[in-house]
Amino acid sequence: MVDVVKTLYEVLGGKILRHEVIRDGVVIDVRPEDLVSVVKGITEGLGGIYTVVVGVDGRGIDNTYHSIYVFSLDELKTYVLIRVRLSPEDPKVESITPIVKGANWGEREVRDLLGIEVLGHPDPRTLILPDGWPSNTYPLRKDFSYCERPRLDNPGSNYVPQRSEEVVALPYGPYHPLLHEPEYFELHVKGETVVDVEYRGFHVHRGIEKLGESRLTYNQVPFVAERICGICGFVHNVCYCQAVENAAGIEVPERALYIRSLVLEVERIHSHLLWLGVACHVLGFDTGFMHAWRIREPVMYLAELLTGSRKTYGINLVGGVRRDVNRDSIEKVVKILKKVKEEYDHFVKSLTSVKEVVKRLEGSGILPKSEAISYGVVGPTARGSGLKRDVRVDHPYAAYKEASFRVPVYSECDNMSRLLVRVDEVYESISIIDQLIDKLPSGPIMAEDVEVPEFREGFSGVEAPRGEDVHYVITGRFSKVYRWKVRAPSYNNIPALKVMLHECPLSDAPLTIASIDPCFSCTDRLVVVDVLTGRKFRVDLRTLARRGKL
Amino acid sequence: MSVYRRSIWVFHLNTGSCNACDIEILDVLTPYHDVERFGIKLVASPRHADALLLTGPITKESLPKVIDALLAVPEPKLVIAIGSCTCGGGIWYDTYSTLGGLNELYRVLKEEYGIPEPPTVKVPGCPPRPEAIIYGVALALGIVKQKYSTTKVRVE
Numbered sequence: 001m002v003d004v005v006k007t008l009y010e011v012l013g014g015k016i017l018r019h020e021v022i023r024d025g026v027v028i029d030v031r032p033e034d035l036v037s038v039v040k041g042i043t044e045g046l047g048g049i050y051t052v053v054v055g056v057d058g059r060g061i062d063n064t065y066h067s068i069y070v071f072s073l074d075e076l077k078t079y080v081l082i083r084v085r086l087s088p089e090d091p092k093v094e095s096i097t098p099i100v101k102g103a104n105w106g107e108r109e110v111r112d113l114l115g116i117e118v119l120g121h122p123d124p125r126t127l128i129l130p131d132g133w134p135s136n137t138y139p140l141r142k143d144f145s146y147c148e149r150p151r152l153d154n155p156g157s158n159y160v161p162q163r164s165e166e167v168v169a170l171p172y173g174p175y176h177p178l179l180h181e182p183e184y185f186e187l188h189v190k191g192e193t194v195v196d197v198e199y200r201g202f203h204v205h206r207g208i209e210k211l212g213e214s215r216l217t218y219n220q221v222p223f224v225a226e227r228i229c230g231i232c233g234f235v236h237n238v239c240y241c242q243a244v245e246n247a248a249g250i251e252v253p254e255r256a257l258y259i260r261s262l263v264l265e266v267e268r269i270h271s272h273l274l275w276l277g278v279a280c281h282v283l284g285f286d287t288g289f290m291h292a293w294r295i296r297e298p299v300m301y302l303a304e305l306l307t308g309s310r311k312t313y314g315i316n317l318v319g320g321v322r323r324d325v326n327r328d329s330i331e332k333v334v335k336i337l338k339k340v341k342e343e344y345d346h347f348v349k350s351l352t353s354v355k356e357v358v359k360r361l362e363g364s365g366i367l368p369k370s371e372a373i374s375y376g377v378v379g380p381t382a383r384g385s386g387l388k389r390d391v392r393v394d395h396p397y398a399a400y401k402e403a404s405f406r407v408p409v410y411s412e413c414d415n416m417s418r419l420l421v422r423v424d425e426v427y428e429s430i431s432i433i434d435q436l437i438d439k440l441p442s443g444p445i446m447a448e449d450v451e452v453p454e455f456r457e458g459f460s461g462v463e464a465p466r467g468e469d470v471h472y473v474i475t476g477r478f479s480k481v482y483r484w485k486v487r488a489p490s491y492n493n494i495p496a497l498k499v500m501l502h503e504c505p506l507s508d509a510p511l512t513i514a515s516i517d518p519c520f521s522c523t524d525r526l527v528v529v530d531v532l533t534g535r536k537f538r539v540d541l542r543t544l545a546r547r548g549k550l
Numbered sequence: 551m552s553v554y555r556r557s558i559w560v561f562h563l564n565t566g567s568c569n570a571c572d573i574e575i576l577d578v579l580t581p582y583h584d585v586e587r588f589g590i591k592l593v594a595s596p597r598h599a600d601a602l603l604l605t606g607p608i609t610k611e612s613l614p615k616v617i618d619a620l621l622a623v624p625e626p627k628l629v630i631a632i633g634s635c636t637c638g639g640g641i642w643y644d645t646y647s648t649l650g651g652l653n654e655l656y657r658v659l660k661e662e663y664g665i666p667e668p669p670t671v672k673v674p675g676c677p678p679r680p681e682a683i684i685y686g687v688a689l690a691l692g693i694v695k696q697k698y699s700t701t702k703v704r705v706e
Contacts, residue, residue, distance in 0.1 A: 130611040130647065139646055147644040152610060174615055181564050181572070182612050203611045204566045207645040224641060230570020230677060274573060277580075293580035300577075311570045311677050 004076050011045040012038055023246040024395055025070075025079035025459045032084045032093055035069075039096045042071050042080060049074065049389070050376035051461075052487040053106030054472050055114040057141050058085070060482065061455055061474075065091040065116055069103070070459070070470070074394045079459055086116060095121040102376035102492055113140040128202045139210055146207065146214040167195060172509070174203055183518070187501070187509055194501045194509055199494060209484055217479040218244060218452060222316045225471075228486060230311055231274065234267050235464040236471070236486065237316045242397060243473040244318045244481075247458025248451065254399070256320040256445045258436055261399040263306055263313060264462070265429040265436075269340070270299040271465035272422045272429075275517045279419065280351070282514045283360055288351055295343045302336050305329045320446035330437055341430050348423055361416035365500040365512035368413055375496040378489050379467020380425070381516045384418035386411030391463035403435045415508075415515045422517075455482065464489050466517050490518045554600060554691055557589025560630070561599035561623065565616050566648060567606030570677035571633040575603060578680045590687060596620075601628040601690065607635040607642040608649040616655065617663070628690055629670045632683060637672040 004026055005019055015038050017029040030038050042048040048071030056066040064085040071080050086093055095118045097104045107118045108127040115138040126133070132152035138144060172185040182203040188196040208228055212221045225240040226233035238260050245252060273296040280288030300310045306325055307313035315323045351357060367377070372385040382389045390407045392400045408424035410417030458473045467489030476482030493516040500512050564572055578585050579592055593599050596619045608616060620629075631652050634640040639651030649655060652670065659665045673686035688694045 130609075144646075146646060149644075149646055174612070175563060175619060181569065182566070182615065203609060203615075204564075204568075204606070205611065205647050206566055206607065206609060206642050207647045211641065211645055227568050227570075227641070227676075230568040231573060233568070233570070290581050293577065294582060297577070297580075297582040310679065311574070 004073070004078050004080075007046065007076065008080065011041050015041075020457075022457055022459065023249070024461075025081055027068075027081040027083055027457060029083050029085070032086060035082070035084050036094050036096060036099065038082055039069060039071075040099060042073075042082070043100060046073055046080075047075060048072065048080060049373060050100045050102040050492075051079065051468070052470055052472070052485070052491075053103055053110055054483075054485045055110035055116055055140070056474065056483045057114055059088050060142055063088050065114065067091075067093050067110060067116055068472070069096065070472070072389075072394070072461075072468075074389060077394055077396075079395070079461070081457075081459065091116040092119055093117070094119050097121055097123075100376070101374045102495065105491060105495060106487075112138075114138055115141065128205055130205075139207065140213075144210075146210045169198075170506075172513075185497075185513065187506070189506055192506050194504050194506055197498055197501045199497070201494070209486060212484045213476075213481055216481075218481065219317050221481060221484065222318070223314055225486075226312050226314060226316075229488065231271050232267060232464045232466065232469075233312055234263055234316070235462050235469050236488075237313075238264060238398065239460050239462040239469050239471040240473070240484070240486075241316050241318050242460035242462065243458040243471040244452060244475065245458070246460055247456040247473055247475050248318075248453060250319050250447050250450060250452075252320055252447055253444045254441045255324075255443045256447075257399040258402075258440050259306075259321050259323075259325060259445065260316070261403075262325070262433060262436055263303070263315070264398065265433050266299065266303050266306065268429045268465045269426055270296055270303065271517075272426050273299065273344075275422060275465075275514075276351075276419075279511070279514055280357075282511050283357060285354065285357055288347075288354075288357070291347050291350075295340060295347060298336050298340055302333055305332055305336075317446070318452070319450040320444075322446075324445050325440075330440070334434070334437065337430055337433060341427075344426060352423075358416070360508070360511065361414065361419055362412075363414050363416075364508040365415045365418075365504060365515055366413050367496055367500045369411070371496065371499045372413075375499070376492050377467070377496050377516075378492050379464065380418050380421040381467060381493045381496065383407065383409045383421045385413045389468070391461045391468045395461050397460070397462060399436060400432075402439055403432045405432050415511060418515045452479070466490055467493060490516065494518055554626075554628070557591065558600040558628070558687070558691065559591045559593045559598055560601045560603050560687075561593055561596045561619070562603045563596075563605070563616060563619055565604055565606040565612045565636070566609035567633060567635055571605040571635075574677045574680055574683060575605070575632065578683050583680045583684060585684060585687070588684075588687075588691075596622040597624065599623050600626075601630055601687075603630050603632055604636045604652065605632050607639050607651055608655050610647055610649065613649060613655070613658070617659065620659070620668075621663075621665075627668050629668050630686055630690060631670060631672045632678060632686070634674045634676045637674045640676070 015030055015034045020027045051070040051072045054068040058064050058066045067084050069082045110116045111118050112128045134150050137150050168189050170187045170189050172187055174182040174184040184200040186198040187194050222237045225236040228236045273292050277289045277292030304310050307315050315321050367385045369386045372387050388409050405428045408421050410420050452475050454477050456475045461468050461470045469489055470487045472485040474483040631637050636652050642648045643650040656667045671686050671690045673682055
């Protein structure tokens, strides 16, 4: 860590007011007017990749608002958190979106939920809150009660998509047969080619962060964190626990770390198989869909064996896990995985030898490496564009240090390479589980003294099946969390669709959208409302039914 | 309850759920449980559907779309509420951006559109197991009998 701090001072000079080393990261305080130049220094001088923007209503701590910009320094294996403190009466900060494209959503979120004004932001629209949300009401401020339900003005008035003679706006969603979640994409189409895409998501904003900060205690939050996403819920659960453990300096027993890693890998296998099935379905290759889900079923049984339930396992707490694994179940795990691997092998061979599948996947949905860096994409989407980013290697957590595995990287930047990354990862996951089972140490599964001091910061990243998931926590009084920020992987990946869909034939659009494995329930954790300034935004099913004839 | 004698076609509507219920619904349709053998089929439009599978606590953003979809289902229609969130709001029953479950949706429907409650089957669970979902649908079809009865208790 000393090296990291030294390098930061070399690059940024006197702009750092103060620094603080936390587990897995360095927090630096800078003046609001220096922010843009500091961010430039981090991205250009140190190769930092944008991770998340966190807004904090710090009026209960030091009577200021905080805006924290997190960048991942993959080479130095650490995160750097740049914090600016803003005045409590009139919080304003300069936008960094012109130099870091990925920060677009993060800054809009801070503006929507905390009322921190972002000067010079290219997109003035609301991102997260529902249509008709009253102005000057910011749900994440501490004076807003979690159960307050402001009345929406004029929700759901009719929305007319834009059109011109050449470019037609085609609605895709919010309830589309190929999307299992309610999200709305507006594809701007010229002839058969997509030229632009607009996204209106956040239909699944349920207010989880507010709930975690106001009503729940430390050890209740993991269970709600698991409900952020039903597919990769355990990732959020682990990530939250690690963030609190990092903040409080709790040492988790080794056996608990192994169990966490085991379950995380089981989850990755089931999630990738699920995605492979859905991808086949989107291609119109339903045989593949059915086979992928058939192979996946024993993995669900395996999860039940290890944790007691098929989904939403609920085995994690701050400081360890609640449920041990016994020898019987481990034997069964090995047996089941062997069978899964055989069947999967056969499935993958057949899938990649179907000519139609390969032709649809190759060369579509291109995301060049330079754009991937600029948007800060994560997970298989980044690895399919030749970026070697994996939290398990870059910021090791749980028991991943003990296992040796390969990080599959493909540099063709198309849908095929994203598929191949996931295909390879399943093999790696199976091998990781085998290695961890062999080494599984004995001992306690829960740390003895779990005490969480107040107003400490913790930051943690976990590699979800969809990419890097990060949680930021400030601990609070009375066994509660003061601020809990969740940044799910799809949050960084969805904005990059603009690049992938550009000049892409319309028939490849659904596949490309599916290729990042978007998980909207993760992305939308907060509130649901969205407004385009000046025009009401809502698509009814009638518009949807008329698609193509707008 | 059994207005249908034969196959029912369902339309799946995620109203802000976390996906766990949704993947269990998909699971029910794939080879392991394979409900297509009972004639249950997932369709792409609510106009083709007999029943609506609702998951999630019904967020404010999705409410107008849910109502539209519900109105688009032809009579006689059936609602199958899957998961604790839809049945009673779950942990979200009083959060700022959700309605907090099916009962609130029905209240909105009655007050603003004058539509009575459609027949409803609730399948609680977080997420419900695939077997429970199949049981819920079978209950709607009148193939199995409900295992318990309820009495309303008024607390003064």
